[in-house]
Amino acid sequence: MLLALDETRFRVNIARSFVLYNERMSNRTTPKGARTRADILHTAVDIASVEGLDGLSIGRLASELGMSKSGLFAHFGSKESLQLAAIEEARLRYVKEVIEPALSSPLGITQLYALCTAFLSYIERSVFVGGCFFASAMAEFDAKGPSLVRDRIVECQEQWMMTLERAAEGARANGEFRVDSDSRQLAFELEGALLTANWYFHLFHDATNIDRARRAVRTRLSREATQVGLDLLPLEPQDS
Amino acid sequence: MLLALDETRFRVNIARSFVLYNERMSNRTTPKGARTRADILHTAVDIASVEGLDGLSIGRLASELGMSKSGLFAHFGSKESLQLAAIEEARLRYVKEVIEPALSSPLGITQLYALCTAFLSYIERSVFVGGCFFASAMAEFDAKGPSLVRDRIVECQEQWMMTLERAAEGARANGEFRVDSDSRQLAFELEGALLTANWYFHLFHDATNIDRARRAVRTRLSREATQVGLDLLPLEPQDS
Numbered sequence: 013m014l015l016a017l018d019e020t021r022f023r024v025n026i027a028r029s030f031v032l033y034n035e036r037m038s039n040r041t042t043p044k045g046a047r048t049r050a051d052i053l054h055t056a057v058d059i060a061s062v063e064g065l066d067g068l069s070i071g072r073l074a075s076e077l078g079m080s081k082s083g084l085f086a087h088f089g090s091k092e093s094l095q096l097a098a099i100e101e102a103r104l105r106y107v108k109e110v111i112e113p114a115l116s117s118p119l120g121i122t123q124l125y126a127l128c129t130a131f132l133s134y135i136e137r138s139v140f141v142g143g144c145f146f147a148s149a150m151a152e153f154d155a156k157g158p159s160l161v162r163d164r165i166v167e168c169q170e171q172w173m174m175t176l177e178r179a180a181e182g183a184r185a186n187g188e189f190r191v192d193s194d195s196r197q198l199a200f201e202l203e204g205a206l207l208t209a210n211w212y213f214h215l216f217h218d219a220t221n222i223d224r225a226r227r228a229v230r231t232r233l234s235r236e237a238t239q240v241g242l243d244l245l246p247l248e249p250q251d252s
Numbered sequence: 253m254l255l256a257l258d259e260t261r262f263r264v265n266i267a268r269s270f271v272l273y274n275e276r277m278s279n280r281t282t283p284k285g286a287r288t289r290a291d292i293l294h295t296a297v298d299i300a301s302v303e304g305l306d307g308l309s310i311g312r313l314a315s316e317l318g319m320s321k322s323g324l325f326a327h328f329g330s331k332e333s334l335q336l337a338a339i340e341e342a343r344l345r346y347v348k349e350v351i352e353p354a355l356s357s358p359l360g361i362t363q364l365y366a367l368c369t370a371f372l373s374y375i376e377r378s379v380f381v382g383g384c385f386f387a388s389a390m391a392e393f394d395a396k397g398p399s400l401v402r403d404r405i406v407e408c409q410e411q412w413m414m415t416l417e418r419a420a421e422g423a424r425a426n427g428e429f430r431v432d433s434d435s436r437q438l439a440f441e442l443e444g445a446l447l448t449a450n451w452y453f454h455l456f457h458d459a460t461n462i463d464r465a466r467r468a469v470r471t472r473l474s475r476e477a478t479q480v481g482l483d484l485l486p487l488e489p490q491d492s
Contacts, residue, residue, distance in 0.1 A: 061395065062395045062396060063396075064304065064306075064392065066304075066307075067306075141395070142394075142395030143394060143395050147391070148391060148395075150451055150455055151387070151388060151391030151392070151451065152304065152391070152392070153455075154382075154383060154451050154454035154455040155301065155302045155381070155382030155383050155388075155454045156302060156303075165455075166455055166456065169455060170456070196464075197464055197467065197468070200445075200448060200452075200461070200464045200465075200468065201444070201445060201464075201468050203444075203448055204441070204443075204444025204445045204447065204448040204465075204468065205440075205441060205444045206444075207444065207447060207448055207451070208440060208443055208444040208447055211390055211391060211394050211447070212440075214394035214395045215390055215393075215394040215405075215406055215409060216406065216410070221440070224436075224437055224440045224441075225440075225444075227437065228437070228440065228441050228444065235475070
C-alpha cells in the first residue's frame with residue numbers, strides 16, 4: 013500500500029520542475045513510520061552519493077542501519093523503489109540547499125549567479141557526503157539501458173538545466189544579457205564549471221577547484237552581460 | 253609471475269605522463285597468452301565504461317567472455333589487479349585516440365585546440381562503449397577511500413590536465429595567448445566543456461551537446477588568444 017502511494021508520488025513529480033515542486037509531500041504514513049522512513053532515506057542518499065545508486069541494495073542499507081532486510085522491504089518493496097525514493101529524498105535536499113536560496117534573488121543575472129554560487133557552496137559544505145548526488149547518479153546511469161531510475165535522473169538533470177536556462181532567459185528579457193545571448197549554451201558552459209568543481213574537489217581533495225569554478229562563472233556571466241547586467245553582478249563571490 | 257611483472261609495470265608508469273609514456277610495453281607473455289589477455293582487457297574496459305570499475309568483477313567478466321573464473325584468476329590474480337590492468341588498457345586506448353593525434357600539432361594553441369577536438373571526436377565515435385572511461389572512473393572513485401585503483405585514476409586525470417596545461421603554457425610562451433593567461437584555469441574551463449559533452453551526449457542521447465562543447469572550446473580559446481593566436485586557430489572545427 014505504501015509502495016503504491018509512493019509510485020503515484022513519483023509519477024506526479026515527473027511533470028513538475030525543481031522550482032514548481034519544491035515542497036515535501038504531506039506524510040501519509042504514521043508519525044513513527046514516517047520518522048523511520050526519513051532516517052532510512054537520509055542514510056540511503058549518503059550511501060548512494062559515495063557508492064552509487066546501484067551500490068544501494070536493501071542488504072547494504074540494512075547492514076548500515078542495523079535493520080532487518082524484511083523491515084526495509086516493508087518500507088520499499090524492491091531495490092528500484094528504494095532507489096527512486098532515494099532520488100526523491102536527494103531532490104528535496106537539493107531544492108532546499110541550492111534552488112530555494114537562489115530563488116530569493118530576482119529572475120535574471122543575479123538569480124543565475126546565485127544558483128551557481130549556491131551549487132558551489134553546497135559542494136564545499138558536503139551536503140551529500142560523496143559530493144553532488146545528481147552528478148554521481150548521472151555519471152553512473154548515463155550509458156546504462158532504460159529504467160525508471162535512469163528516466164528520473166534524466167528528468168532531474170534536465171530540470172536543473174532548465175532552471176539555469178530560465179534565469180538566463182530572464183536576464184536577456186531584462187536587458188541584462190546581450191540580445192543574441194544563447195541561454196542553453198550559457199547554461200551548458202556554467203554547468204561545465206560546476207560539475208568539474210564537484211569532481212575535482214573530491215578527486216584531488218583540493219578546494220582550489222571550487223575557486224576556479226567561481227572565477228569561471230563570474231567571467232562567463234560578465235562576458236554575456238550588458239552594462240545593466242554588469243552593474244547587477246555582485247563585486248565579490250557571495251560564498252567566498 | 254605474470255601478476256608480479258604487471259605490478260612492476262604499473263609502478264613504473266605512475267611516474268610517467270600520457271605524453272612521455274604513450275607506447276604499449278613490450279609483451280612479456282607467450283604470443284597465445286598475450287592475445288587472450290588483450291581480448292580479455294578489451295572486453296573489460298568496455299564493461300567498466302558502462303557499469304563502472306567496481307562492476308568489473310572476475311565473475312562478471314568470466315560470464316561475458318564465456319571463460320572460467322579460474323582462467324581469469326590465472327591472468328589477473330585479483331579483482332584489483334584486473335581493475336588496474338583495465339585502467340592501463342584504457343589509458344593506452346586514450347593515448348592512441350586522443351593524445352597522439354593531437355601531438356602532431358605544434359605545442360601551443362593549435363595543439364590545445366587539437367586535444368579538445370580529438371577528445372570530442374573520441375566521445376562522438378564511442379571509442380569506449382559507455383563514454384569516456386576516465387570520466388566514468390573519476391566519477392565512480394572521487395569520493396571513495398584510498399586504494400591503488402583510486403590512486404591510478406587520480407594520476408591519469410592529473411596527467412590529462414597537465415597535457416592541456418602544457419599546451420596552454422606553450423601558447424603563452426609563443427605569444428599566442430595573452431601574457432597574463434592562467435593555464436591551469438584555462439585547462440579547468442576547457443575540461444568542464446569536454447566532461448559535460450561526455451555526460452550529456454550519453455544521458456540525453458543528444459549530439460547537440462558535442463557541438464555546444466566545440467563552440468565553448470573555440471570561444472574560450474579565442475578569448476585567451478592574441479592576434480597571433482587567433483590567426484593560428486582553425487576557422488572551422490576540425491571534426492565537424
